Amino acid sequence: MKSSKSIFRIVFGAYLALFFAYMFLPLIFMTIIAFNANEVPQITPWKGFTFMWFGELAKDEQMWNALLNSFIVAFAVVAISVPIGLGGALLLTRLQFKARDFVYGVLVSPILTPGIILGISTFLFWDSYMNVPGGLWTAILGQATFITSYCMLLIMSRAQRFDLTQEEAAFDLGATHGQVFWKITLPFLRPALISSVALAFMQSFDNYNTTLFAIGVEQTLPIYIGTKLRSFISPAMNALAVVFIALTIIGAITYEYRRRRELIKTG
């Protein structure tokens, strides 16, 4: 019994190691290549350590333009998705009505729809019925369609744990709806709202499928990466990946650090 358990542990340990190797080795290769002076993005032959690909990336005006667009789109998506997501969450958690399940189904359906469909349908609607050709605006709306569903679900999961008696007490003491919302409901939902801002921003910043069909001739960063990777592949893309990886690791560590500090504080 004891030995079978330890064998299991060894086998599973090996599986876990293999799994994380599978997750991380590709990223490690990609990082090493970013510093190889070889203009073919491969580890071998190794032509010496260099930062030149970062320089090449920084000189690419198209990249900066795409980055700027990505920021514009992401901020706009946050500005649209979080307030609407809040509205949806309040609708579904606070109001009782017959068609609730049906409305819920429709509001989460964008998450279950392939991204390209959202891009295509947004593009067709705005281009042919509103006379707005594909561009940043259609990309923003296409993305916001499903990102709002994510925000709504996030806010809902917290709103469901809300203690309604708090509001009732406030009303009994003569508070107005506005006061109750700003002093009780909103502070309670704050953590969920902050996470949904972060989630919406990252989802937008990473989006390719929906954006590709909605954006017309403009470029966001993922569209720029896609165009580059399909034409001439340069290690400058590895340099970009390294920037992404570094930012991600910094972000993850800060998040984990803050979470732990928070845990210690709340005991």
Add this chain to the structure above:
Amino acid sequence: METLQVRDFWNNALRDLGKIGVAYIMITVGAWLVFMILIPQLIMLDYSFRPMLALRDIGGPKDVWTLKNYLVFFTNKLHMAIFFKTIWSSLIVTSAALAICYPIAFYLAKVARGGKVGLLMLGLIIPYWINELLRLFAWQIILADSGIMNQLLIFLGIIADPINFRAGNGAVVLGMTYAYILFMVFPIYNVMESLDRNQLDAARDLGASWLRIHRKIVIPYAKPGIAVGCTMTFMLAAGTVAAPQLLGSPSSFWFTQVINTNFECANWNQGAAYATLLMLLCMIFMFIMLKIFKVGLKELTQ
């Protein structure tokens, strides 16, 4: 009766949330529902049922609803083959992701404890935050003719000449499994986390084998998570544009690329019809998942 319920609804809503609150909800959700979800979908559907016309014919007598765009699909053997290949490959990606992720999710949720969980979660989240295209690019490098995979295989003496991985579907499927694996881990993990450890201990004490424990306790409990994971992974795989673009070759065309080509050739109507077919496929898959795992749409998205 009906009007009474409607009036109750408004009275309750106004009492709980106030005029501004109710107006806020109705305006935000209304705009989202109507202008972002419903109308664009209906317009795409409308496009798919209309013929492609020259600008001057739009609105004219030729502009009528027709099944022509859908019939094109059923008479085009190549497009049908690509469609079925997309389904088949997406199923492979989904099952591979499930097989790989189930043990990981279980380990994270019920075996690992304390700080280890946090660390492993971080290890899962970091690759997930890096852009999908760059994750696929990593595999493009690994699977290139002069890439690490070929060099390793040659070094080990398994092959003599480099394999062109991109010729078939192999690279696309491999890259996609890598890129979408986390959409499988998290839903399953989320559900398993709330499973009571005592149940597992009790079963073990009563002599149940681990296989039996999983079959009788863990899998039935994790059903909603498995259903979400499979639905998401299948939808992402069938709907991906990036993976076949970066890891495929002209011989491994994906259905999304056919849709893309239609739009590039300015045949929006045909493209809309094909997009509708893709959406139907994903919906059918979702309903099959709901049936197999006997979960409702509500549990699916929790």
